[in-house]
Amino acid sequence: MFDIVISNGKIMDGSGTLPYRGSIGIKGDMILKIEATTSLSGKRIIDAEGMVVSPGFVDIHGHSDYFLLVNPEAESKVRQGVTTEIGGNCGYSAAPIFGEEACEREVEYRKQFSLDLNWHTVQEYSELLKRIGISINFAILLGHNTIRASVMGKENRNPSKKELEDMCIAVEKGMNEGAFGLSTGLIYSPACFSEIAEMVALNNVVKRYKGVFTTHMRSEDDLVLEAINEVIEVARQTHVPLQISHLKTSRERNWNKLDRMFQVIERAIDEGLDITCDRYPYIASNTGLQAILPDWTTEGDKETRVNRLRNETVREKIKNEIVKKHPEPDYWKTIVISTVVSEKNNKYEGMSIADSASMVGKEPFDFTMDVLIEEEMNVSANYFTMSEDNLVKIYRKPYIMIGSDAACRADYGPLAEGNPHPRAFGT
Numbered sequence: 001m002f003d004i005v006i007s008n009g010k011i012m013d014g015s016g017t018l019p020y021r022g023s024i025g026i027k028g029d030m031i032l033k034i035e036a037t038t039s040l041s042g043k044r045i046i047d048a049e050g051m052v053v054s055p056g057f058v059d060i061h062g063h064s065d066y067f068l069l070v071n072p073e074a075e076s077k078v079r080q081g082v083t084t085e086i087g088g089n090c091g092y093s094a095a096p097i098f099g100e101e102a103c104e105r106e107v108e109y110r111k112q113f114s115l116d117l118n119w120h121t122v123q124e125y126s127e128l129l130k131r132i133g134i135s136i137n138f139a140i141l142l143g144h145n146t147i148r149a150s151v152m153g154k155e156n157r158n159p160s161k162k163e164l165e166d167m168c169i170a171v172e173k174g175m176n177e178g179a180f181g182l183s184t185g186l187i188y189s190p191a192c193f194s195e196i197a198e199m200v201a202l203n204n205v206v207k208r209y210k211g212v213f214t215t216h217m218r219s220e221d222d223l224v225l226e227a228i229n230e231v232i233e234v235a236r237q238t239h240v241p242l243q244i245s246h247l248k249t250s251r252e253r254n255w256n257k258l259d260r261m262f263q264v265i266e267r268a269i270d271e272g273l274d275i276t277c278d279r280y281p282y283i284a285s286n287t288g289l290q291a292i293l294p295d296w297t298t299e300g301d302k303e304t305r306v307n308r309l310r311n312e313t314v315r316e317k318i319k320n321e322i323v324k325k326h327p328e329p330d331y332w333k334t335i336v337i338s339t340v341v342s343e344k345n346n347k348y349e350g351m352s353i354a355d356s357a358s359m360v361g362k363e364p365f366d367f368t369m370d371v372l373i374e375e376e377m378n379v380s381a382n383y384f385t386m387s388e389d390n391l392v393k394i395y396r397k398p399y400i401m402i403g404s405d406a407a408c409r410a411d412y413g414p415l416a417e418g419n420p421h422p423r424a425f426g427t
Helices: 099-113 122-132 144-152 161-176 196-208 224-238 252-270 302-308 312-325 353-359 364-374 388-395
Strands: 002-011 020-027 030-035 042-047 057-059 082-087 137-140 181-185 212-216 242-244 275-279 284-288 335-339 380-384 400-402
Touching (some): 002 030, 144 161, 144 181, 144 196, 161 196, 181 196, 196 212, 196 224, 212 224, 224 242, 224 252, 252 275, 252 388, 275 388, 312 364, 335 353, 353 364, 388 400
Parallel strands (some): 002 042, 082 137, 181 212, 212 242, 275 400
Antiparallel strands (some): 002 020, 020 030, 335 380
16 A cells, blocks of 8 residues: 555646546555556545646746745745756856855845855755755756956956966866756846857866856847857857747847747757756746946956946947837836845836836936936846747757746745745746
């Protein structure tokens, strides 16, 4: 007799076979039998009539690195059936982290969640997760942005020979301690200042450990084709498996580029490169509000970056660049504030930049700069820029999988605050 029997469910066993009606016998913490029958006996019977029974899902693209320390139960993940998450995506990982980057992150997360960063290495971080006991399996990627900032700060230049060696050493140590690969966020500082040669050097280390390279590309809008070619070139030079994160074409003027993106990717696959992609099932993205700023504004430590926005000459230059890139009249209506840190500005959560600015009698650009200053850059936003038709086309490709691009959330405690992207609970 089994301890638990799940019966009458539609079983999707993950093998690729068609679903079938059957029962699952469990003893202790082991599944001992799966078969197309409803006659298994057990001490406890769970009737799954009208439900699907499947293995736990792997969230291939997550951001729960720090949030797991706030909510080890990973509520929003397990409620969707996720039992494994790949974290450390888009260039930002909880480890390895050291130097001024560790100090800046500690200030940020202590302010938001009262967290202390009492680790520096992948091993120390992994041991912390084991001690607190998390409800999901968690695999970490090494964040290129985190490592670069730890070694050389957020400087707009190529690394010196010594700095590149130090980054490679950090990657080597992280891979040796169990990381699955390297991620980079090429639209974010400081990876936005990096070139192909730097990524090749780091991925040559990853290759030795049979790891993967995942990337939030340098552009997902006007220069998306150039961005795809850039990361494919890294894969071509290193022969590291490439995962393109949250594949998309942002802004309506770029929606017609999707078929050409497919062609570029599929030619590379035919060439023999190992390339896959992921995407969340929504047409709005979510990232920091500071992502709208030109790359040159993101150099330096947080105090420098914030003070830069106070300079009227700099603001005028930023404004001109944003208007040139986004001349569409409804631009500020497509950006909706998701979360802020201060109580002063939480009234704007769930409102567009256009509506928020109107409420306080400011121009949208000035409102945006002011709220970034007041929140010390800690503002996230939803960007409504994508096509539903393109989303369907993306999911029809066999090399594209689902990934939430979300950190774990909860409906209680600190992770219930704000208006996060619905993908956190609904992917």
